[in-house]
Amino acid sequence: MTHVIITGGSSGIGLALASLYGARGARLSLIARSRVLLEQAALKLVSKHGMSAEDIRIETADVANEDEVSTAISRCVEAGGPCDILVTSAGIVEPAPFEATPSLSFRRQWETNFSGTVNAVRAVYPEMVRRRKGQIVMISSGAGLIGIYGYSGYCASKFALHGFAQALRAEARCHGVQVTVTFPPDTETPQFERELELRPPEAAVVMGAVRPWSAEAVAKRIVEGVARGRFEIYFGFTLLLLGRFGPAVRPLLNWWFDRVIARSRGR
Numbered sequence: 001m002t003h004v005i006i007t008g009g010s011s012g013i014g015l016a017l018a019s020l021y022g023a024r025g026a027r028l029s030l031i032a033r034s035r036v037l038l039e040q041a042a043l044k045l046v047s048k049h050g051m052s053a054e055d056i057r058i059e060t061a062d063v064a065n066e067d068e069v070s071t072a073i074s075r076c077v078e079a080g081g082p083c084d085i086l087v088t089s090a091g092i093v094e095p096a097p098f099e100a101t102p103s104l105s106f107r108r109q110w111e112t113n114f115s116g117t118v119n120a121v122r123a124v125y126p127e128m129v130r131r132r133k134g135q136i137v138m139i140s141s142g143a144g145l146i147g148i149y150g151y152s153g154y155c156a157s158k159f160a161l162h163g164f165a166q167a168l169r170a171e172a173r174c175h176g177v178q179v180t181v182t183f184p185p186d187t188e189t190p191q192f193e194r195e196l197e198l199r200p201p202e203a204a205v206v207m208g209a210v211r212p213w214s215a216e217a218v219a220k221r222i223v224e225g226v227a228r229g230r231f232e233i234y235f236g237f238t239l240l241l242l243g244r245f246g247p248a249v250r251p252l253l254n255w256w257f258d259r260v261i262a263r264s265r266g267r
Contacts, residue, residue: 001055003080005029005073007063007120008090010037012189013139015044016219017087022049022056029057029076029083031069031120032090063090063116064108073123083124085226087137088117091157093191095198098152106153113157118164125177132176137226138165142185142235145242146250148207149261150200169231180226182233183243186212205264206257210236 004021008014009030018028022045032038038058045051057079059072077083091113094105117138128134143151144158165181172179186192186207199207213235225233234240241249 001081002026002084003029003077003082004085004087005031005076005083005120005124006087006089007031007061007069007116008088008139010034010041012089012191013184013187013215013218013222014087014089015041016215017089017222018045019048019216020219020223021085022051026085027055027080029059029073029080031059031061031063031072031076033060033062035060062112063088063119064111066115066119066122069116069119070123073120077124077127082127082131083134085135085137086120086124087139088120089139090116090120091139091141091191093151093154093195095150095154095195095200095203097150097200101153106156109153110157110160113154114160114164117161121168125172128177129172129175134176135178135180135226136168136172137222138179138181139222140165140181140183142183142239142242145183145239145246146253149202149257151203165231178226178229180222180231180233182222182225183235183239184213184218185210185235185239187218188212188214202261202264205260210238 004026006014006018009018010032022028030038030041042056042058045056046053057076059075061068061072063069092109094109121136138161140161141158143155144162147155162181165179169179222233232243234243
């Protein structure tokens with residue numbers, strides 16, 4: 001039985017991925033900060049797919065804390081066997097113009113989104129290398145492909161994930177380990193609802209023009225892409241263009257962003 005470990009597995013894209021992998025008969029380990037949300041997620045998976053409660057393990061940890069996430073993953077492996085697929089879905093976003101972003105907020109986004117992924121990967125990678133088997137799936141963002149007004153901390157953390165994934169892919173393939181990085185657009189999740197309350201108007205006029213995806217649709221594309229061995233997974237034509245032809249496309253999008261933002265501010 002495939003053992004899938006998902007950080008940020010209590011809601012959003014992480015839970016949607018757990019649902020898909022659970023439906024395929026995988027053993028699941030979900031890690032998040034809230035035990036209450038984890039317990040609710042486990043109940044949903046059991047009721048939806050008739051899974052045995054023994055096939056779902058939950059562990060609380062803050063992925064930004066290396067010791068916590070390492071301990072949580074060790075417990076998951078002890079209970080469910082070696083990790084076959086690691087999904088790093090835990091993340092936070094706290095939009096605000098840079099000058100209004102407290103250093104703590106900037107650092108929190110970096111430590112959760114980037115360092116949290118590195119911490120989780122570090123906990124499973126040596127064993128995957130030893131077994132010459134495993135898949136690592138990192139959840140970046142469309143904001144990891146282009147800078148967005150009010151998202152300096154978030155964009156920085158998600159851009160960094162792409163670089164980490166590229167370097168790790170080059171190393172991991174020598175050991176039979178697959179690395180995938182994904183770039184979801186705005187996605188209908190509880191975190192997205194909280195994000196909208198903080199989103200600066202300048203960002204809203206740009207990003208609000210694009211209809212958000214459902215978490216289920218994002219998860220389905222990720223699972224299909226991972227199964228096909230894809231390194232990068234994009235969503236929608238614009239993000240595909242940015243991923244494939246970023247240097248050529250980004251100046252045009254920046255020009256459009258600048259015009260829309262200036263117009264929204266009455267300039």
